[in-house]
Amino acid sequence: MVASGILLVDKPGGMTSHDVVARARRALGTRKIGHAGTLDPMATGLLVLGVEGATRLLTFLVGADKTYTATIRLGESTDSDDADGLTTSRADAAALAAVEDAAVARGVAALTGVIAQVPSRVSAIKVAGRRAYDLAREGVEVELAARQVRVSRFDVLATRRLDDHVDLEVSVDCSSGTYIRALARDLGTALGVGGHLTALRRERVGPFGVEDATGLDALTPERMLSPAAAATAVLGAVPVTAEEARDLRHGKRLPGAADRIPGGIRAAAIDPDGALVGIVEPRGTDLKSAMNMPEEKRP
Secondary structure: OOOOEEEEEEEOOOOOHHHHHHHHHHHHOOOOEEEOOOOOOOOEEEEEEEEHHHHHHHHHOOOOOEEEEEEEEEOEEEOOOEOOOOEEEEOOHHHHHOOOHHHHHHHHHHOOEEEEEOOOOOOOOEEOOEEHHHHHHOOOOOOOOOEEEEEEEEEEEEEEEOOOOEEEEEEEEEOOOOOHHHHHHHHHHHHOOOEEEEEEEEEEEOOEEHHHOEOHHHOOHHHOEOHHHHHHHHHOEEEOOHHHHHHHHOOOOEOOOHHHOHHHOOEEEEOOOOOEEEEEEEEOOEEEEEEEOOOOOOO
């Protein structure tokens, strides 16, 4: 039986997230694999996979903050807000020449902080039960509602100016659900020249960085993080005794133990053998399980 764990994968361009999951299923010999947030085929970088029982942990990772590096091309708009779409408009040379660094800085500042963002029309958001990107492919006009997202950092790392476009190399820290394509589109719109994304790389999901990820040629159980290590990295740990672990697994509360969780929200309950019992949370002064892990078989 395949071990349970979290596998960090560096997704190459040109593949869907589902393609990576399918590759991991073949490599590990199990169908029970899920991921914590898709990446577009054009995008590269960190894809977090849950294997076997650790798929239960993905719920606690989906909403994690993320870091991206990207290239925003000013001067051209596309119908998908990225390089995979069809060009819908191009700015003339005079308009591009008027886009000074100070104007870019003002546009970036306006898109930093808590903002209302309209997702790309080719996003995976469901409209009347169907994905927006499926409707877009069929030529159906879809109006997506603006959503509140948080862009905690939006840095321009480099600027390259050519006759027919301006490329910005950027780095973004943001909340889950933020569309970097939409940032490119909205920056271009604010500057009056249009914009889209030509490259995107996910560098971080919560505490996990792409520098610790594996390539598609090394999808092995040895590269997985144990459920205990992964849950501790995400939520922090609270040690429990063997008796407390048994009680939690049986749905019982730990009386008076709520103050053992730093921050008082959720934590990973770790038994004396170092195994993940589950995710616990306060209920009044007690601790109770929010999610229990299948008990690990020991040799």
